[in-house]
Amino acid sequence: MNGKATTTRTRLDRGRNALGPALELVHTGRAPTRAVLTAELGVTRATAGAVAAELEALGLIRVDSNPGAAAGSQGRPSHRLAVDEKGPVALAAQVHADGFRAALVGLGGTIVATAPGCVTVSADPAQVLGAVVDAGAALLEESGRRCVGAGLAAPSAVAEPEGTALNPLHLAWPAGAPVREIFAERVRAAGIEGPAFTGNDVNLAALAEHRHGAGRGARDLLCVATGHRGVGGALVLDGRLHTGSSGLALEVGHLTVNPEGRPCHCGSRGCLDVETDPLAFLTAAGRVPGPEVSLLQQSRDLLRTSPDDPGVRVAVGELIDRLGLGLAGLVNILNPDRIILGGLHRELLDADPERLRAVVADRSLWGRSGGVPILPCTLDHNSLVGAAELAWQPVLDDPLAALGREPV
Amino acid sequence: MNGKATTTRTRLDRGRNALGPALELVHTGRAPTRAVLTAELGVTRATAGAVAAELEALGLIRVDSNPGAAAGSQGRPSHRLAVDEKGPVALAAQVHADGFRAALVGLGGTIVATAPGCVTVSADPAQVLGAVVDAGAALLEESGRRCVGAGLAAPSAVAEPEGTALNPLHLAWPAGAPVREIFAERVRAAGIEGPAFTGNDVNLAALAEHRHGAGRGARDLLCVATGHRGVGGALVLDGRLHTGSSGLALEVGHLTVNPEGRPCHCGSRGCLDVETDPLAFLTAAGRVPGPEVSLLQQSRDLLRTSPDDPGVRVAVGELIDRLGLGLAGLVNILNPDRIILGGLHRELLDADPERLRAVVADRSLWGRSGGVPILPCTLDHNSLVGAAELAWQPVLDDPLAALGREPV
DNA sequence: CGTACTTTGTTTAGTAGCGGCACAAACTCA
DNA sequence: TGAGTTTGTGCCGCTACTAAACAAAGTACG
DSSP: OOOOOOOOOOSOOSOTTTHHHHHHHHHTTOOSBHHHHHHHHTOOHHHHHHHHHHHHHTTSEEEESOOOOOTTOOSSOOOEEEEOTTSOEEEEEEEETTEEEEEEEEGGGOEEEEEEEEOOOOSOHHHHHHHHHHHHHHHHHHHTOOEEEEEEEESSOEETTTTEESOOGGGTOOTTBOHHHHHHHHHHHTTOOSOEEEEEHHHHHHHHHHHHSTTTTOSEEEEEEESSSSOEEEEEETTEEOOOTTSOTTOGGGOBSOTTSOBOTTSSBSBHHHHHSHHHHHHHTTOOOOSSSOHHHHHHHHHHHOTTOHHHHHHHHHHHHHHHHHHHHHHHHHOOSEEEEEEHHHHHHHHOHHHHHHHHHHHSTTTTSSOOOEEEOOOTTHHHHHHHHHHHHHHHHOHHHHHTOOOO | OOSOOOOOOOSOOSOTTTHHHHHHHHHTTOOSBHHHHHHHHTOOHHHHHHHHHHHHHTTSEEEESOOOOOTTOOSSOOOEEEEOTTSOEEEEEEEETTEEEEEEEEGGGOEEEEEEEEOOOOSOHHHHHHHHHHHHHHHHHHHTOOEEEEEEEESSOEETTTTEESOOGGGTOOTTBOHHHHHHHHHHHTTOOSOEEEEEHHHHHHHHHHHHSTTTTOSEEEEEEESSSSOEEEEEETTEEOOOTTSOTTOGGGOBSOTTSOBOTTSSBSBHHHHHSHHHHHHHTTOOOOSSSOHHHHHHHHHHHOTTOHHHHHHHHHHHHHHHHHHHHHHHHHOOSEEEEEEHHHHHHHHOHHHHHHHHHHHSTTTTSSOOOEEEOOSTTHHHHHHHHHHHHHHHHOHHHHHTOOOO
């Protein structure tokens, strides 16, 4: 009965530090129920409950109290957790050789809305980025949903920390164009909420595949892809992109994969870039590439329409051998626990998975003992989803701070 | 005057979670004073004070209340922090082609005592490891100091998580020898306190250089070295060794650096291994290696006694060009912010630093813009110090748990 | 040589963010 | 229907911190 006041407590006295990790678990589909969330976070049920309630109050996830069928297990059924499909979205943008594309991406990596990719060949980055941001702004307006930020996937290495595009070769953009700055400026100008980010498209594809696709659960994930000209690589270590000290890691295009191969603009010859990209494939198959559709599309068409054409078979074999040599070199250096292939490389893998795996195993020193799993990409528009991941990252790191709200 | 007991406090009610980070700061020389420690930890002065007092009570560091000369700055002089030179030690062991070496290493990476390396060529790992552990145990007995654990540097890739030596080529050991297990067993048998660890020597050298040598402050540190036959690599990312998913990362020996080069046992030709190791150097210089001392020592002697010999100059130039090509390939893949060279590669760098830097800058895509700093190793016995780091790591992670003491 | 200022260490009080526990709730199984 | 199992929730208290006031130990300057 003394006058000692009970300490006044705010509504949320638990789980503040676990909010980010918890959201990430739901975001990546690793916490389907509250019970799993409790185990994954390594906290008590009380804390996990507070966390889930807070994330629901923030409009980010839904906690389904009505489980219905509990499917076989004993005990009280656990509440289901899912991302809130009516929640905020990230604006994702991608520019590539054939044009651009804008989309809204919700938590969980689900594409909510897409603007059809327009073909806008322009040597002025500001013009193209302005167009893609405007398309995204229209989608946002239409949807009426809150925006957590914007992300751009660029088909070029992006230098850190400047954010300049170093080799926007097939965009006809000036080398060193400050794409991050231009994109951020356009996003601001369009009145879009939240911060703006820019990254390399293969890096972002790898990030997306790691969180929502074929890379789930990998610790050291290597991703290699080729879309138009040249080859891109990316590495995700412990769930984080390894971009290197200046953003230029995994520029794998100039690994030597054919000492007697064709000359490369880098001064060497037989580089991965010129030996395994779509142009190399079409050339090896004895085709003359036309200007109508992208080189990747022409390669795909060729592979699908005439897989048994002798020239195509020879080309597939040659490119697989070269790609395998490059991958083996990367395995010796990076020792990843999974490899994911995109673009034409993915098609090559599909065409003859055993041959590619055999080359990698044979040419990597330790690949023989089991071998590294080599898988195709599984996400549609993975670069776009990865761009959205950039925008979602602050929310995943600290939901309260990123959404600018007080705990409810 | 009511019966409400004041909450009983243990002696240390602060800084328990900051103990490890604080010790690491002192260990790596980044916290010379308590004021710096406060800033680096991002805690209040009160917490930092409690942390320093606790670490001192644990016998790990010394807090010097008598600063004496405060050197120019205003305000109250800060207490100086230093590792306790009378504190516990780690037992470090190294085996290499010419024998083995045992040492005691204190916090801060200082070698407290060394047993002279003995030449013991034996095909039996248990025998060699037994001998080196016995030498270490004798050092420990002599010093009378507490041991926190033992670490072994092996001249071979160490597979994770098995701990087997995959290619102990120049030790005449059987491939796949369970060195980690054997070493741990010998450590236990010798009655040495604490856990036992095993790692690759170049990896451990990189770790040591990152914490105490030329790699301090680097975020992405690449280390390349050659000692006898073959080339080793290591990568330290954000202060942690990147060993890859199965411990086999940075097996850089089979990068192609000379398409028309000599054949390698891997089936390819012109690999970094056979083009830049001491044997390659002696051969390129037109010398016939003798059996008396190690190939590295013969190379060093040659470089020091006849640096202007035409054959030597040609050999230096050739090997620098090949090494530069290999480093450039690694730069394109890893984009490190610093490169450290050891063994013969260090000598090559010393012989003509400009040439090596020029080759790397010219052949790496982005090296032109500034270029990666390439530095020689600075620590004596860095593999040995790195082996000790393995043993120190549990203490750095959680001093109270590792030393098995209650807070004082 | 004393006063003002600067910087660092210490003491005390308070509190955020958890864990632990007891209990309630919601299911399965026999 | 009751026992067993698993999950959610309210309450208490602890631990490791922060905040703030104060004390200590120097420099700068008249």
